[in-house]
Amino acid sequence: MATVFLNGAFVAAGEAKVSAFDAGFQHGVGLFETMTAVASPKGGRPRVVMLWEHLERLKQSALSLGLVSTLHTDALGEAVVRTAAKEAESSRDTERFRVRLTISGGDLNLLARPGISAPGGGGGGAHEPTLVVHVQPATAYPEEMFERGIRATIADLRVNPLDPTAGHKTLNYWARLRELQRAAAVGAGEAMVFQVSNHLAGGCVSNAVLVRDGVMVTPIARGEEEEVATGGEFDPSRAAGMKPGGALPSPVLPGTVRRWLMDWASASGIEVRRRMVTIEDVLRADEVMLTNSSWGVLPVVQIEREMIAGGVVGEMTGRAIAAWDAVLSADSSL
Numbered sequence: 323m324a325t326v327f328l329n330g331a332f333v334a335a336g337e338a339k340v341s342a343f344d345a346g347f348q349h350g351v352g353l354f355e356t357m358t359a360v361a362s363p364k365g366g367r368p369r370v371v372m373l374w375e376h377l378e379r380l381k382q383s384a385l386s387l388g389l390v391s392t393l394h395t396d397a398l399g400e401a402v403v404r405t406a407a408k409e410a411e412s413s414r415d416t417e418r419f420r421v422r423l424t425i426s427g428g429d430l431n432l433l434a435r436p437g438i439s440a441p442g443g444g445g446g447g448a449h450e451p452t453l454v455v456h457v458q459p460a461t462a463y464p465e466e467m468f469e470r471g472i473r474a475t476i477a478d479l480r481v482n483p484l485d486p487t488a489g490h491k492t493l494n495y496w497a498r499l500r501e502l503q504r505a506a507a508v509g510a511g512e513a514m515v516f517q518v519s520n521h522l523a524g525g526c527v528s529n530a531v532l533v534r535d536g537v538m539v540t541p542i543a544r545g546e547e548e549e550v551a552t553g554g555e556f557d558p559s560r561a562a563g564m565k566p567g568g569a570l571p572s573p574v575l576p577g578t579v580r581r582w583l584m585d586w587a588s589a590s591g592i593e594v595r596r597r598m599v600t601i602e603d604v605l606r607a608d609e610v611m612l613t614n615s616s617w618g619v620l621p622v623v624q625i626e627r628e629m630i631a632g633g634v635v636g637e638m639t640g641r642a643i644a645a646w647d648a649v650l651s652a653d654s655s656l
Contacts, residue, residue, distance in 0.1 A: 325409035327401055327455040332408065340452050345427025352426030352493040353389060355380050357615050358460060359406040359419040360650055368406045370421060371615070371650065373399055375578045380423070383490040389427060390451055398423070401455055409457040418460040420616065426452040426493065463617050468643050471623030471635045472511035477501040477526065480518045481573040488573030489544030498526040512612055514604070514625065517573060522599040525612045529577035533609035533638050538587045538594045543576040550596050579613040586645050592638070609636030618646035
């Protein structure tokens with residue numbers, strides 16, 4: 323089953339269509355968020371995990387990149403929860419759902435008319451983005467992936483810190499999907515993406531976190547540059563829309579599960595460091611894990627032909643997986 327909410331109304335999955343002139347279709351102009359919803363054991367609305375963190379990131383990206391001039395997260399949140407609830411009603415035996423929220427630049431055919439503005443407004447014209455919420459049963463990942471870990475390849479793709487769209491979840495995912503296909507062709511579950519400076523960015527669809535000598539290390543993400551450069555404490559409210567001062571911009575997505583993992587580690591007495599990470603750091607790590615909202619925390623035990631710490635899932639990674647499972651299992655609903 324699948325439930326689709328398109329531009330303010332529920333539509334049948336087969337009828338969910340956008341204009342041929344939509345900016346997302348024509349030019350990849352748009353943003354998306356992928357979330358996990360958990361069915362309520364009490365029969366209420368499903369709980370969309372870290373919903374407001376996802377919506378805040380989407381809002382900051384949309385404003386920063388000029389996709390829209392305003393974005394009301396309360397209304398978006400209600401649309402997401404309503405769509406998840408409708409899907410849960412028709413899939414009562416399903417415990418977890420994949421939620422995809424997409425906002426594109428809307429119908430660019432309007433730009434041919436005088437006075438009509440481009441995405442984000444400006445120029446005096448009205449602009450209506452395309453909004454889609456799509457909910458379906460979540461992918462069931464084999465337990466073996468978490469118990470034994472996965473192999474990852476090194477992608478040919480290099481991301482550029484000077485690309486203003488880097489570090490945002492834009493619709494332009496072709497290069498990353500090609501790398502995932504290449505990884506899958508050799509039996510790998512992810513591909514590690516590096517920057518043009520040969521510093522780690524993360525996986526194609528995930529953030530990367532290393533463990534070395536009991537310290538958790540992760541690449542600096544977009545919005546964290548100035549805090550790290552000045553040695554200050556991380557402040558999410560500042561980081562969301564921050565423009566770095568003297569620090570080099572980061573093309574790394576500020577992942578929501580990555581943020582949760584950093585908070586969990588700090589609360590558990592584990593030191594967390596954000597810095598530039600080299601391939602040598604990755605290969606010498608005691609543990610490597612990848613985070614995203616679909617699989618949570620996923621261990622990596624091999625990079626290309628190199629084993630990570632003997633190819634065994636590390637103790638800290640195991641604890642993080644269990645902690646994330648507890649987040650998903652929490653007895654609460656919206």
